[in-house]
Amino acid sequence: MYLNRVHRTFPKLKKLISRPQSQAALSEQNEYSETPEYPPIVDTSLQGRKLRERQTLHQKIKEINTVEEKQIALNMPKYYGWKCVMLNEDKVPYNAMPLVQYYTRSHFIPVDKLPQYYEEFSGSADAVVQEIKALIEEAILIENCGVERTFTTTVDKPENSQKEDAFAKCIVKQINRIITNNLTDKVEHALTSQIDYDPRHEAFWFVGGIDPSERLVNWRKQYEWLKDRLHEPVDRPVQYIGTPMLTIRNRQPLKPLVPYSDAENPEFRVPAVTHVPILTGYYESFRHGTNIPGYWPGDLDEFGLLSYHGRGHILDRKESFGPQDNLEALHCQAMKASFGWLLAQANYQGFTTFNDITYPLATQTVITNGQLWSLYAYQLNTIEMHHDKVDNPKSNICFGTKPLKLYDSIENGKVQGLNEDVLKMLVQFYLNAPEERDHEMKPYLGQEEQVVADIEDDNRRCWLEKRYKHLVANRPRHELLPETYLWEKIYKIKFNTRFFEAKRRPFELGINPFNRRLDEHLPPYIPKALRPYPRSRKTFETTYYPKV
Amino acid sequence: MxxxxxxxxxxxxxxxxxxxxxxxxxxxxxxxxxxxxxxxGIKVEDALEFIQGEPEKRERINIVGPYERPLPLDRNHPDYKEQPCYTLKSTNVLLEGIAQAQVLTKTIIAENTLPPNIEELAQVPAPSAIHENIKKAILSANVFDCEQKKLPKIKDPERPAYNFPRILGITDRRRNQILTNRLLQLVEKSSDSEATLSKYVLNDVESKTVFEKEDDLLQFQDISHILVTSNKPVKHDVEKNVKFTEIPDLYPVKHTVTLPPEHFYDETSKYPIRPSVSMRHPHTTWLHYNATEVGNIFETPVTQQQILGRSLTHAFTVASSYAKQLHGEDVKDLPEPIYINCIQTDGQKYHFGVLELNTLNVDGTEGTKNVWYCKNDVQLYGASRYFSGMPVLEHYNNKVYGYINALYNC
Incomplete structure (x- = not known):
């Protein structure tokens, strides 16, 4: 700038100043090679370009350093949130098992006793069962007829299922207390594990290969270039929400139940269920996708060992569904809960639905009402099942038992027929020790920065922390969602009766307001009095959205 | 156009x-x-002529509805009782705090003193692994738990009409629940199996005691957030030469002040565990102080003295309902004293107490009295929260665990 001005004033100066640092371009450098090096041939069709766009997005998400930023990045395309298929833990419609299996890629193996892997704990479990048998019987007795309790119920769920869950929770707390107290001296992980009551479990992922809705097909019909792609399958965002009664988690993960290579076993492939999810009975709602395994990023005990769930929702199902479907509903609940929890844990390790896990994770799930106990062991092998990875050869594996009776009945103040096998299986779950893995656990997270709390820049750290918590809270918006009013549909869209009015509404301008990105908003205004120095031109505060 | x-x-x-x-x-x-x-050939009648006659009178129909409506709770209700019962619930506090509690329960207080066996046990140092786990528990209760519910409104006394953005976070109920349960789990894990096998842990059980004081009928209803029971009654050796705070004179305030009178009540006391259970003797009762749920009936802020009063009335409720189950509803002076340990906490501050229940005859200030040994305001930690985006735990006090452990193991 300065030099320029000088040059203009003294035109000959330019010639006088020598340029010691500049050199002539190397003319001898060989521009030719033996074999010709062509640039890669890229697919320039619309689909090809879109695919490359998506792949860049996935790569960008992979390169983000911290867990929280990755979660914000997943939600970046949608200001108003994704239209998610809601897989609630306690809502299982009729014949939902094929859909749940496909959406979680879970191969279900019905078993009568725990898989081979648990054999090694068999001996020690027997000894523990003999020690705690009497205590468990006493606890069941006290909870059933020794304590007067008043459960407060809410109106949003049926009363009998709430009561059953509340009772089951009391029994589970007692049994958990007896077993952990007994095992504290015997196994190391009993002392170091954390026990949570009613944690918040949420998980979010994309399932590809789902049929388009009729509405989408109709929309595609209006465009010439979509004529031959009318029924092309689409991605569906899926959100799982559940609340276990009690969970146990530890700093180290459980060992995998079967070798990781078994994940690609073609026998384990899950048949595709591509119909629109609403046909099964799963509805959709707008929300930001959240991955929460019961604690915020930064807690060191980040691998789940065991979770207990209630089965009160079975009482709310129609009688005409029959016992077989009720059994399948329990399997569905277990698969959803296990997959959801493990997926959320995997997200805290830096993997997302676009970047598959590099090692398997395992968890154990128990569904009970105090008397009936179903036990499940689950191994997570893959979490990548979006549009471009529909043919992912890996599948997850779930072993599960039928509901087994822990005791037959209570007569004359005594527990009749305590089933020691069930108790033994439960103790085996507790004895299954987590172990340190010899590979890198967080390959896609930064070296120094793994969670937002590690970030050094104060402003960026505070902003990201606040934004992340606000996003995952999914709190209701201050302003109403954009809407096309009914009168507009009649007088403006169906019949063009108001041609004389100025066109200002989004549908008149060809804008879909729901395609707004998360960062398309005005940042907070800085009042003049608060600006760093009086003539500062910085009118709005900085935002630190991840650049994806 | x-x-x-x-x-x-x-x-x-x-x-x-x-x-x-x-x-x-x-x-x-x-x-x-x-x-x-x-x-x-059909006859047509004029509408105006048709409506001229007197309208037909119809009987009033009694519509039953989907369920029978409950009777209004007034004087005509069959369960209405003439004598009011002054009721103290766990969401209410006494106006005069600990002093009023003393009068109501006829108790003398040994300030800052716990029975010697507890003090002795409390000095035993705990392994560092336990302290690490307690720190984990404090952090997970205050920082790492994922509950996002509405917290109380923020008010600025300078400009009371200003609306601050509503913050979502961990409610005090949930924080206390997590922290106290974790602490108890840790105590149990580090105790001998003898101690844990002889005890039983219950969550959220309600006790109720009804008693008379100077011609007034009173009832205390209280929820033990954790109730530890044991297979034999807890005993303490108490020191004789302790300086007691005598029962104060509340004049001009009457002892039933701010206790709302109720006309619908049950005259029997209730202890939550049935007598058939062997592990029914109350050992330690934990009481949460949730600032959003507990308050004065006139909405003035709760004072420190009132919080301390809660501990005493709570321990008295559990102990006396147990005593009534043991010796019958009309028992006055107990054949041998009943002891109960009580821990009240708002997460940060801990108030430990031991009640020696000698009598249920609470008339006047003379004769046999109950004794309350207490050690108040022990702080577990200074601050624990997200401070500028980072989880923080400040000023952890490792003495508190000793007392909790001592109360469990004594």
């Missing part, structure tokens, strides 16, 4: 505005029905 026609058709507000005008000018149209009917 007149503009109003278009407006009428398309502007919904305009249409409603003009609707009465349009409707007011309606002219009956001759539909030709009368002619048709006459042709078929």
């Amino acid at each position: 007149r503009l109003s026609q278009v407006l009428n058709r398309q502007h919904i507000d305009f249409m409603f505005k003009k609707h009465w005008l349009v409707q007011g000018k309606r002219i009956p149209i001759d539909t030709g029905v009368e002619k048709h009917l006459k042709a078929k």
Whole structure:
């Protein structure tokens, strides 16, 4: 700038100043090679370009350093949130098992006793069962007829299922207390594990290969270039929400139940269920996708060992569904809960639905009402099942038992027929020790920065922390969602009766307001009095959205 | 074309505005029905003549509805009792705090003193692994738990009408629940199996005691957030030469002040565990102080003295309902004292107490009295929260665990 001005004033100066640092371009450098090096041939069709766009997005998400930023990045395309298929833990419609299996890629193996892997704990479990048998019987007795309790119920769920869950929770707390107290001296992980009551479990992922809705097909019909792609399958965002009664988690993960290579076993492939999810009975709602395994990023005990769930929702199902479907509903609940929890844990390790896990994770799930106990062991092998990875050869594996009776009945103040096998299986779950893995656990997270709390820049750290918590809270918006009013549909869209009015509404301008990105908003205004120095031109505060 | 026609058709507000005008000018149209009917020989009656006679009288129908409506809770209710019962619930506090509690329960206080066996046990140092786990528990209760519920409104006394953004976070109920349960789990894990096998842990059980004091009927209803019971009653050796705070004179305040009188009540006391259970003797009762749930009936802020008063009335409720189950409803002086340990906490501050229940005859200030040994305001940690985006735990006090452990193991 300065030099320029000088040059203009003294035109000959330019010639006088020598340029010691500049050199002539190397003319001898060989521009030719033996074999010709062509640039890669890229697919320039619309689909090809879109695919490359998506792949860049996935790569960008992979390169983000911290867990929280990755979660914000997943939600970046949608200001108003994704239209998610809601897989609630306690809502299982009729014949939902094929859909749940496909959406979680879970191969279900019905078993009568725990898989081979648990054999090694068999001996020690027997000894523990003999020690705690009497205590468990006493606890069941006290909870059933020794304590007067008043459960407060809410109106949003049926009363009998709430009561059953509340009772089951009391029994589970007692049994958990007896077993952990007994095992504290015997196994190391009993002392170091954390026990949570009613944690918040949420998980979010994309399932590809789902049929388009009729509405989408109709929309595609209006465009010439979509004529031959009318029924092309689409991605569906899926959100799982559940609340276990009690969970146990530890700093180290459980060992995998079967070798990781078994994940690609073609026998384990899950048949595709591509119909629109609403046909099964799963509805959709707008929300930001959240991955929460019961604690915020930064807690060191980040691998789940065991979770207990209630089965009160079975009482709310129609009688005409029959016992077989009720059994399948329990399997569905277990698969959803296990997959959801493990997926959320995997997200805290830096993997997302676009970047598959590099090692398997395992968890154990128990569904009970105090008397009936179903036990499940689950191994997570893959979490990548979006549009471009529909043919992912890996599948997850779930072993599960039928509901087994822990005791037959209570007569004359005594527990009749305590089933020691069930108790033994439960103790085996507790004895299954987590172990340190010899590979890198967080390959896609930064070296120094793994969670937002590690970030050094104060402003960026505070902003990201606040934004992340606000996003995952999914709190209701201050302003109403954009809407096309009914009168507009009649007088403006169906019949063009108001041609004389100025066109200002989004549908008149060809804008879909729901395609707004998360960062398309005005940042907070800085009042003049608060600006760093009086003539500062910085009118709005900085935002630190991840650049994806 | 007149503009109003278009407006009428398309502007919904305009249409409603003009609707009465349009409707007011309606002219009956001759539909030709009368002619048709006459042709078929059916008699046509004028509508105006038809309505001229007296309307037929109908009986009033008693509509039952989906369920029988409950009777209004007033004097005419069959369960209404003339004598009011002054009720203290766990969401209410006494106006005069610990002093009023002393009068109501006829208790003398040994300030800052716990029975010697507890003090001895409390000095035993705990392994560092336990302290690490407690720190984990504090952090997970205050920082790492994922509950996002509405917290109380923030008010600035300088400008009371200003609305601050509502913060979502961990409620005090959930924080206390997590922290106390974790602490108890840790105590149990580090105790001998003898101690844990002889105890039983219950969550959220309700005790109720009804008693008379100077011709007034009183009842205390209280929830033990954690109730540890044991297979034999807890015993303490108490020191004789302790300085006691005597029962104060509340004049001009009466001891039932701020206890709302109720006319619907049950006259029997209730201890939550049935006598058939072997592990039914109350050992330690944990009481949470949730600032959002507990308050004065006149909405003034709760004072420190009132919080301390809660501990005493709570311990008295559990102990006396147990005593009544043991010795009958009308027992006065107990054959041998009943001891109960009590821990009240708001997460940060811990108030430990041991109640020696000697009598249920709480009239006057003379004769046998109950004794309350207490050690108040022990702080577990200074601050624990997200401080500028980072989880923080400040000023952890490792002495508190010793007392909790001592109360469990004594």
